[in-house]
Amino acid sequence: MKKIFPITNAVIAVISGLLVVLGYFFPTAFGGIQATLIGWAIILAAFGLLLGVFNLFSVHWKKARNQGTGQIYSLVLLISLGLTIVLASISGPTGALSLWLFNTFQVPVEISLLAVLAIVLVYAGARLLARRPKWNTILFLVTVLVVLLGTVPLLFIGEITPLNALRDWITQVPAIAGARGLLIGVALGTVATGLRILIGSDRPYGG
Amino acid sequence: MAEIICPLCGKPNPPELDECQYCQAPLKSGGFLPSAPEDIEAEGTSPLSEVEDKAGAEPSTPKPAAYPEESIPDWLKATEAGFTQPSEEEPEATPPEDLTEQIDSIINPPDSTPTSQEGAVDDDWLDSLLADAGAGEPEALSNEEEPAEKSEVEPEPSAEEIEQEVSPKEEQTASQELFDKPDWLANLEASSTIKLEGGMFGAEPGQEEIAPKEVPEEESPEPIDQPDWLNKVLPEEQPESAEEPEEGLAAAELPTWLEALRPPEATSPTGPVEDISSAEVVTAGPLSGLRGVISAQPSAIRPQKPPTYSIKLRVTDEQQARMQMMEELLADEGKPKPLPAQHVITSQNILRLIIAIVLLLPMVWMIIGKRQQTSMPQPGNVPGVVDFTQSIQNLPPGAVVLVAFDYEAGFAGEMNLAVTNVISQLMNKNAYLTLVSTISSGPAMAESVIKATYTELGGAQEGYVDYANLGYIPGGTMGLLGLVNSPKSILPYSLDGSNVWAGAPLNSITSIEGFSAVVVMTNDPDTARIWIEQAGPKLLGAGTPLLIVTSAQAEPLIRPYFKSSPAQVQGLIAGLTGGIAYARTFGNTQVNGEWDAFSAGITISVLILLIGSIAGVLVKMLPDNRKKES
Numbered sequence: 001m002k003k004i005f006p007i008t009n010a011v012i013a014v015i016s017g018l019l020v021v022l023g024y025f026f027p028t029a030f031g032g033i034q035a036t037l038i039g040w041a042i043i044l045a046a047f048g049l050l051l052g053v054f055n056l057f058s059v060h061w062k063k064a065r066n067q068g069t070g071q072i073y074s075l076v077l078l079i080s081l082g083l084t085i086v087l088a089s090i091s092g093p094t095g096a097l098s099l100w101l102f103n104t105f106q107v108p109v110e111i112s113l114l115a116v117l118a119i120v121l122v123y124a125g126a127r128l129l130a131r132r133p134k135w136n137t138i139l140f141l142v143t144v145l146v147v148l149l150g151t152v153p154l155l156f157i158g159e160i161t162p163l164n165a166l167r168d169w170i171t172q173v174p175a176i177a178g179a180r181g182l183l184i185g186v187a188l189g190t191v192a193t194g195l196r197i198l199i200g201s202d203r204p205y206g207g
Numbered sequence: 208m209a210e211i212i213c214p215l216c217g218k219p220n221p222p223e224l225d226e227c228q229y230c231q232a233p234l235k236s237g238g239f240l241p242s243a244p245e246d247i248e249a250e251g252t253s254p255l256s257e258v259e260d261k262a263g264a265e266p267s268t269p270k271p272a273a274y275p276e277e278s279i280p281d282w283l284k285a286t287e288a289g290f291t292q293p294s295e296e297e298p299e300a301t302p303p304e305d306l307t308e309q310i311d312s313i314i315n316p317p318d319s320t321p322t323s324q325e326g327a328v329d330d331d332w333l334d335s336l337l338a339d340a341g342a343g344e345p346e347a348l349s350n351e352e353e354p355a356e357k358s359e360v361e362p363e364p365s366a367e368e369i370e371q372e373v374s375p376k377e378e379q380t381a382s383q384e385l386f387d388k389p390d391w392l393a394n395l396e397a398s399s400t401i402k403l404e405g406g407m408f409g410a411e412p413g414q415e416e417i418a419p420k421e422v423p424e425e426e427s428p429e430p431i432d433q434p435d436w437l438n439k440v441l442p443e444e445q446p447e448s449a450e451e452p453e454e455g456l457a458a459a460e461l462p463t464w465l466e467a468l469r470p471p472e473a474t475s476p477t478g479p480v481e482d483i484s485s486a487e488v489v490t491a492g493p494l495s496g497l498r499g500v501i502s503a504q505p506s507a508i509r510p511q512k513p514p515t516y517s518i519k520l521r522v523t524d525e526q527q528a529r530m531q532m533m534e535e536l537l538a539d540e541g542k543p544k545p546l547p548a549q550h551v552i553t554s555q556n557i558l559r560l561i562i563a564i565v566l567l568l569p570m571v572w573m574i575i576g577k578r579q580q581t582s583m584p585q586p587g588n589v590p591g592v593v594d595f596t597q598s599i600q601n602l603p604p605g606a607v608v609l610v611a612f613d614y615e616a617g618f619a620g621e622m623n624l625a626v627t628n629v630i631s632q633l634m635n636k637n638a639y640l641t642l643v644s645t646i647s648s649g650p651a652m653a654e655s656v657i658k659a660t661y662t663e664l665g666g667a668q669e670g671y672v673d674y675a676n677l678g679y680i681p682g683g684t685m686g687l688l689g690l691v692n693s694p695k696s697i698l699p700y701s702l703d704g705s706n707v708w709a710g711a712p713l714n715s716i717t718s719i720e721g722f723s724a725v726v727v728m729t730n731d732p733d734t735a736r737i738w739i740e741q742a743g744p745k746l747l748g749a750g751t752p753l754l755i756v757t758s759a760q761a762e763p764l765i766r767p768y769f770k771s772s773p774a775q776v777q778g779l780i781a782g783l784t785g786g787i788a789y790a791r792t793f794g795n796t797q798v799n800g801e802w803d804a805f806s807a808g809i810t811i812s813v814l815i816l817l818i819g820s821i822a823g824v825l826v827k828m829l830p831d832n833r834k835k836e837s
Contacts, residue, residue: 031692038682038689039696045682049647094654094676094702102616102651110617119563122812126562126819133827141820148813151759152784153581155569155803155810171763179764183736 010200017198057081143170566811573804581806583796589788591769591779596792598724598752598778599632606723607712608638609694611738612653613645613729618758623656625756625786626728628795630660633726639712640674641722643698645687645734650678650702675707684737691719691742720749728756732764739768743775752777759784 016037023034060074084101091097125144129137150167153159196202210219215232227234461469483499494500522530572578586592602608610630614622633640642653654676661671677698680686689697694716695708707713716722719742727738735755746753753775757765759782769776780789783805790796826832 035689035693035696038685038692041685042680042682042689042697045686049681092703093678094650098651099655099658102648103655106648106651107616107619110615111620114617114620118808118812119559119566122566122815123559123562125816127558127823129820130823130826133824141816145813145816148809148816152584152806152809154813155581155807157810158582172766175763176767180767 009205010203013203013205014198014200017194021198053081146170562815565815566808569807569811570804573807574800577800578803579800581803583791583802584784584788586788586792589781589785590766591776591781592785592788592792594769595629595754595778595780595789598754599629599636601752602633602636602638602723604637605712606636606638607641607716607721608633609641609643609719609722609725610653611643611645611725611727611729612649612656613727613731613734613738614649614652614758615646615730616648616652618730619652621758621783622728622730622756622786624783624801625780625789626656627660627663628786628790628793629726629728629754629756629780630656631664632793634661634664634671634673637673638723641707641713642674642676643680643690644678645680645683647679650676654702675701675705675713676703677707678702684741687737687741691745693717694719718745720745720751722751724752724754726754726756730758730761732757732761735761735765736768739765739775743768747773747775754778754780756780756785758782 019030019033020037023030027034057078060077063070063074064078084098087097087101088095125141129141146163147167147170149160150163150165193202197204211222211224211234212219213227213230213232213234216227216230218227218229220227220229220234225234226232486499488498489495489500586596610633612626614626630640640657642650642657644650644653657671657674657676677694678701680690680697682689686697695713699706699708701707708716719725725738725742725746727735729735729738735757738755739753743753745751755765755769755776755778757779762779762781762785765776765779765781768774769779780786783801787802
């Protein structure tokens with residue numbers, strides 16, 4: 001059985017991948033089976049999300065039962081999770097209580113985190129040259145200043161047109177070039193990984 | 208012609224002499240008188256004759272006829288011939304029964320006869336000799352009684368057969384060999400003579416006189432061919448018996464002067480001797496107690512792991528110190544170290560607080576004061592805003608628009624201005640909004656924005672009903688692909704449980720190109736890219752606009768899709784700048800101080816970076832810090 005199942009898994013994976021790929025090239029012939037397979041994958045992904053919630057609960061349940069420094073945080077998480085489930089079950093996922101929880105807790109907390117991040121980044125940037133006085137640091141700081149100055153009109157100064165053009169050039173040429181290079185590398189890796197899975201050489205599903 | 212061999216010097220003497228003419232040793236008192244073969248056979252006094260008789264009895268076993276003549280050795284043929292010939296010539300000789308008795312009486316004297324200790328020793332000597340003879344001929348002498356009986360029962364058939372085969376020449380040679388006694392026999396006789404002082408036969412004077420009388424001098428002795436095995440055994444036996452210590456005698460200690468007189472070859476080994484003092488002593492098996500031998504136990508040949516030899520390195524003190532330091536470091540790795548207590552008031556914390564206050568205070572002041580001093584961005588100067596506006600304006604009234612809320616709640620402050628303006632424009636167009644999301648908090652965000660926007664437009668919070676919140680699409684890219692191909696099968700029901708695909712206006716839509724427009728609101732460039740890659744081709748083919756509302760951080764990566772030809776993204780609103788520019792396209796110039804606060808925040812951040820960097824460089828250039836670094 002141990003020898004049969006891995007072969008079966010590989011055959012299923014390879015055939016499924018080929019059918020989905022063929023659905024792109026021959027949508028009339030393989031579009032239906034492609035949609036069916038994708039529907040199954042979506043259901044499995046949703047079930048995976050549910051498993052993730054259960055795993056989160058079990059992990060923090062163990063932490064909350066044990067005496068430790070993170071016990072209070074686990075307790076807060078468990079209480080929040082239970083309260084959200086109860087309220088969402090009562091009013092529905094988009095009911096008044098759910099939206100109250102969302103607008104009162106989740107949105108302000110996440111925005112506050114980003115605001116703190118902004119302050120920390122400014123502080124780190126101010127001390128960067130003192131900590132690492134190198135040419136790369138200077139180049140980094142100059143780029144940051146140019147992009148910031150070119151993003152919005154400055155207070156009491158107004159818009160600096162040359163900086164706007166320079167900011168556009170930086171964001172559209174060097175930054176995009178680097179990002180596209182990364183994306184091309186990721187795409188090539190994805191293609192190679194997909195081919196390995198399609199021919200059964202790579203079996204992330206086991207076997 | 209019988210000669211008497213001197214038991215002491217071993218030289219032949221005439222038979223008439225009573226003492227050896229060479230060494231003056233008594234010959235007849237205890238010496239061994241060689242007699243004629245027939246006499247020897249008749250008396251059976253010679254141990255050799257008895258041994259040979261027993262050895263020769265083997266061919267005379269009940270199965271001699273079955274033996275081939277070639278299988279009988281020569282020495283046995285000669286011996287049997289010597290035994291049988293006199294019996295034929297003298298039929299009146301002593302019968303075999305008498306011979307046996309005589310032999311027994313000689314070897315084992317009657318109990319009435321007083322026997323000395325020396326006699327017992329001679330008996331042992333004879334037994335050992337017989338035993339050794341049996342070792343050479345195991346079949347012949349393994350059973351001592353059986354051959355004697357067989358020789359008594361059937362002496363003549365074997366003798367006759369052997370007599371025919373033995374030639375006269377061989378008989379002559381045998382007789383000559385008999386008279387020429389070998390050295391071992393002479394030594395045996397000499398030793399017995401010396402021990403007994405009068406001889407074994409001397410203990411019985413009658414027999415001593417009988418032997419020479421009965422031996423006719425004229426008759427030649429029966430030729431007896433001494434077997435090879437006896438020649439090999441007897442010379443080896445003598446030194447062994449001489450070396451064996453007598454029982455009951457303790458090993459004597461030689462005096463020093465005698466020890467010093469010992470020849471060096473007796474005390475020192477002649478050849479190289481292996482030193483086995485350090486060898487292991489066998490503790491089990493038949494060789495137990497011996498040293499330096501291979502044990503017969505199976506464990507001796509059992510494969511064992513080779514011994515490990517420790518290699519002692521010469522470690523210096525410096526190396527020892529480093530090793531100890533390394534051990535301490537490794538030991539400290541496993542020990543939990545308590546975190547050092549952090550002081551609340553430190554220079555870093557103070558600097559962070561100062562930066563936060565410097566950043567927040569002007570922005571709060573701008574928002575509270577609702578100031579509008581900074582110039583607002585123009586829609587024509589922000590790429591994608593005008594195209595976005597035109598795409599929305601081109602939508603027919605009551606158009607079905609797919610809106611994806613794929614931005615996190617943390618980006619609501621940046622995104623909501625553009626999002627609310629877009630939603631309000633769509634509401635003004637009476638568009639039917641189909642809300643989806645690829646993140647888990649998206650449905651709540653969508654619901655919240657719809658209600659908030661409709662409220663801002665002056666409607667009741669629960670009043671706007673031209674939308675369907677289909678909820679969360681699991682599976683990431685796969686879910687998006689499924690939505691592109693068949694939205695009905697991926698999200699068949701709305702969050703309130705109604706089958707929105709069964710009724711208008713969604714009942715006419717089978718794929719994503721059935722929507723009038725697709726608006727994607729995301730702060731993540733990867734999510735925007737996935738939407739562009741999965742839905743873009745179908746939307747582009749169907750002429751359905753793909754509009755993207757994104758954050759400022761994702762705008763550089765999405766803008767190439769908008770600027771490409773043909774454009775994969777037909778409209779783009781990025782960040783707060785794009786939201787304000789888009790709002791200005793339809794005359795929404797609400798002054799709430801956000802833009803000035805945003806501008807003030809950017810300006811102050813730039814100033815902090817400049818001041819901090821310059822201060823850092825100056826501090827680094829101070830002479831004290833240089834000394835510390837050096």
